[in-house]
Amino acid sequence: MPTIDATTDATEAAHDARTEARRRQLLAAAARLMAEHGSPNVSMQAVADGAGVSVGLIYRYFGGKQDLLQAVIVSVLESFATRVAEAIGDEPDPVRRIAAAFAGYCDVIHDEREAALLAYRETKSLDPEGRRVLMDLEVQTAQPLVAAVTDAVDAGLIRPVNVPVFAYQLLMTAHSWALKHWYFGTRIAHADFVAEHTALALSAVLRPETRNHYTDLLGTLA
């Protein structure tokens, strides 16, 4: 039995776990502060204080402020992608899968409104390489929706549309809950917002002969 290897493995695992925890702790503090005040208005000292740690330590985990900001945004987008994937589940009907994916996006945005805005506000100040990563991630996140729309078109359930454009329209609608919360927030409840936009989007593309299968999704537009 390789006792030595086992010990080193165990300690290494413990080490990695602690490192990961620290990293997450720093990211969480940075995300909270940057979402609230904007990255340029948050000093490294403030992040350190927020995490209950000294400034110097941040530099053991991140290359610098730029790197920290990028890591914050990446972690936000990754959590979005994960949650959206979960939300869709295994709905077989492509049209209902569109609705489920859209609702998933909307709910994630609703829960992480400030974080979503952070990504919009601060992306510009990243280096080109960092921006590319974020764009890739976002396109990834949109993939389930694109797939569902493609399936619906292929199955003849909806009229032919420009798939990437239609799918991104839905994505942007979800984002708009965060971007224009000051407007929508006082005019409509989130659940109604989701229902209304689901109905609008589907009403635009459903074929007349398939509309009556989805009256539950069309609401007053049925």
Place this chain on the structure above:
Amino acid sequence: MPTIDATTDATEAAHDARTEARRRQLLAAAARLMAEHGSPNVSMQAVADGAGVSVGLIYRYFGGKQDLLQAVIVSVLESFATRVAEAIGDEPDPVRRIAAAFAGYCDVIHDEREAALLAYRETKSLDPEGRRVLMDLEVQTAQPLVAAVTDAVDAGLIRPVNVPVFAYQLLMTAHSWALKHWYFGTRIAHADFVAEHTALALSAVLRPETRNHYTDLLGTLA
């Protein structure tokens, strides 16, 4: 004849004109630089250089950096409002007025893409009072669209919808050309983007019996 008053009036007018010109010159330089690099990355020195004046002069025209930023965003939104109002013209058919207003928004956003993004990115760093002003301006800009949708509903041309939500959906779609230009820019021409979204939005809400009046706007969804 009040010669003295006339002279003072004339010189005062000339004075005001020069002051206005300077102000615009400074705003233009600031807008260009801030749109490109983001307000926090643009020093007052850089704005001064960009406008070909000295730093100190900026403080004769604006209270400080914060004030300058706010003035830049306000001027951008005001130019948007003006251009949109022009674009709509006097189309009598409410449905076609919706289409015209939407196209107007889209064109303005297309022409001033960077400026539009500036408003999104930097609003957070304004004081609450400044933000309120910007929100008012944006709602003003949306008014023609809200009015057109209201008319269309009242005239029974489209199904009843949540008017402010539907109108803002269109506004956000126009904005999304700027927000996601990295995505749409390589996938669809601007004119096609406008046509596709006009068709989608109208297809969602037009009554079956009125659809055939607007086949030109519905394109492939007719």
Place this chain on the structure above:
DNA sequence: ACACTGAATGAATGCTCATTCACTTACGAC
């Protein structure tokens, strides 16, 4: 116990930048 390794600290460094102000220049009134 002891030495060793890496985690953690926080004061010191050096830079950038907004803002000020003592001074200069341009210009209209007389």
Place this chain on the structure above:
DNA sequence: GTCGTAAGTGAATGAGCATTCATTCAGTGT
């Protein structure tokens, strides 16, 4: 021409901040 007022200048000030690094601390193997 010359006086007064307003426009314009740019070096100096001082605050804030990212980043570094000499030092301390804590845990682990022997």
